[in-house]
Amino acid sequence: MAEKFIVKERSKLLEFLFNHLTGWSKKTIKQRLQGSSVAVNGEINTKHDFALNIDDVVEVGVVKKASTQAQTLQKLEIIYQDKDIIAINKPAGLLSVGNTTESKQHALAILRNQLSRGKNQVKLWPVHRLDRDTSGILLFATSKEMRETVMDKWGISEKIYLAIVEGCPKEKKGTIDQPLRLDEKEYRMHVGKHPDAKPAITHYAVKQTSPERSLLEVKIETGRQHQIRAHLAWLGHSIIGDERYGTKGEKMGLHAKKLTIIHPVKKKPMSFEVDAPRDFYKLFN
Incomplete structure (x- = not known):
């Protein structure tokens, strides 16, 4: 109750x-x-x-009833799968992993159920996370050891996103190297120097522009929580639909397009790439 x-x-x-x-x-x-x-x-x-x-x-103590398409998903799109890692295309509106509540509508639980057969229950470990409203590539490992092996090389992994933002940056290419600090009460990142702030580096390039919005390709060297969202808002070009750092909208314009990692067993670079869905590009037009 x-x-x-x-x-x-x-x-x-x-x-x-x-x-x-x-x-x-x-x-x-x-x-x-x-x-x-x-x-x-x-x-x-x-x-x-x-x-x-x-x-x-x-x-x-209330429990949200499943209402959106993402919350009622029974299967996820698998981009790549072997005995060590699995990459999926996470839809916007779906949590990457669960929490202490009873809800099983998150990517980790759905994927486990999707891959399990009878009593043979699959175990998975999330390598990283995407915000609920961010779509795109999400990586899981099939064992704790594989997860740790991937994470050991995570610092040299390549992470590329697409972002649709308000306005158009003055520079067609740029780097934001402002440190970030999490405010636990407001649950948002503060940008700028502070004793508790951690380094964060975001590179961006303008791909297309319209009178009111721009499509950016964004590459991050670090993976701080809300990094892209906070950095682009600091730049003066918040992501479309990002209520926390910009203006509320039906959908947030952020998509994890490409991820390149060092495979934990093959020890070679492996890239996964998936384009943004149609409703993402509608935000630009």
């Missing part, structure tokens, strides 16, 4: 939960929020920085 709270003073949603769920760890609270177990005025809300007003009703 869900717990209900009445908001007495304005605050951000995550901060409100921290203050009222005193018996829970901050990690668990964030996991419940990300897992669609929190509602505001009857509507599921996963935004850490959502602004609460006086007399709003916050419920904790």
Whole structure:
């Protein structure tokens, strides 16, 4: 049964939960929020920085009903598979991995179910993650050892994205090397120098422009959380549909197009590539 709270003073949603769920760890609270177990005025809300007003009703413990296409998927598109690694094309709107809630609608669980046969349950380990609203290449390993072997060379892997942004950058090519710091209360990255900030490097190139939007190819040397989203917003060209760093929209314009890794057994470079879906390009037009 869900717990209900009445908001007495304005605050951000995550901060409100921290203050009222005193018996829970901050990690668990964030996991419940990300897992669609929190509602505001009857509507599921996963935004850490959502602004609460006086007399709003916050419920904790609700379970979101599957409604979107991504949430009701039974099969995922497998781009590559061998006995060591599996690469899939994750649709936008689907979590990469699960959390402490009971929901099984995330890429890891769906893929496990898809590959398992009867009592022969497949075990998988996520090599990395994509944000829920980012589509594209997501890599899994078939053992913890294979995952660690891939991660040992992750620093030299090539990660290329497509991004549709507001406006057009002045420079057709550029590099953003601003450090990033995670604000746990607001669950967003702050850009700029700070004792807690970590190095982050993002390269971009303008591929196409329209009067109001641009299509960029983005390559990241580091893989900080929300790196591309925060860096492009800092540049003054936030990603279309990115409510956290820009303006709310029906879909976010970010797609993981290409990933090149060192295969954990073959010890040779291996590339995976998948184009963005049609509804991604509709954001540009």
